[in-house]
Amino acid sequence: MTESAIAVAASESILERKEELARAVTDALYAEHPALLAQHGEAGRLKCQQDMRYNLEHLAPAVALEDPALFARYVQWLVRMLGARGVAGDDVRRSIETTERVLSARFPADQAAATRASLRAGAAAVADASAR
């Protein structure tokens, strides 16, 4: 497969497996940071899983179009939106880094690699958005 065919396949897998991936990222976040449950409660956990679905929906086109900046701009928008709702930029960055780990563990190596540039651009964009 060519690189762009791999990218398209990775993007399609993200959307097809969105529910499974969103749950896996949320579980990992809460396992690593039990304080989140105390802070946001069970409703916060469901909200988190919903946010992870949105993240994946926005990651998919950046991967398919091989355009990491597309995901980075979404993250900048997201940090401002969530910041106004009491979610710290650090939590957004962690969720993206955790997404990278989940995809590395669950996707074939070539597809996971095709998602990496977008995820890293997204994580880096948190700092830019927070600095504003």
Next chain:
Amino acid sequence: MSESWRAAYLAALRAGDRRGALAVVDAARADGLSLATLYLEVFQPSLREIGLLWQDNKISVAEEHLATAVTQIAMARLYDGFCGTAVPNGRTLLAACAATERHEVGLRMVCDLLELEGWDARYLGAAVPEDALVGMVLSRQPDAIALSASISPHLPQLRAMIRAVRAACGERAPFIIVGGRPFLEDEALAERVGADAMARDASEAARCLRERFA
């Protein structure tokens, strides 16, 4: 002059006051504001402000949707006033939103502005299947197609729509113009999805098509 109308209209939207918003529109028309000015200098900036207010958690998503609905009512009311007044110029446009896009006001503005200049502009709404769009392009042979996507998850479908039109029409494909938030932030994106041009807002889209088909 449009600034005070904009402030009054935005205040009515924030209050969720449909009658108040329509009263502002009627008063602005009576004061001599053109339809294009109302669209571009009152509605468009007001809705962008409403979007930012939602992003900043100052209004709820329900209030945001209400503001959009009120503006669509205002546009329909204005449309009633000018419908049929323009001399047809023989140009045709098909307009559609990609996927399940719900931010459709901008594209409706493009259609109304061009109709005012004599175009036959047909707005197909959202969720038009690719083959249905292609079918209509082949049967109507429009001069141009305008497609809109406001969030990046809709871009792959938009690209697929453009590919399908180009595959079906070959060299006789209509001029394809795209718009929406992702395009504002990346000049090269329109070309990557296969479009001929990009517009930053409804007035730029109308200007681009007017000049292209002068």
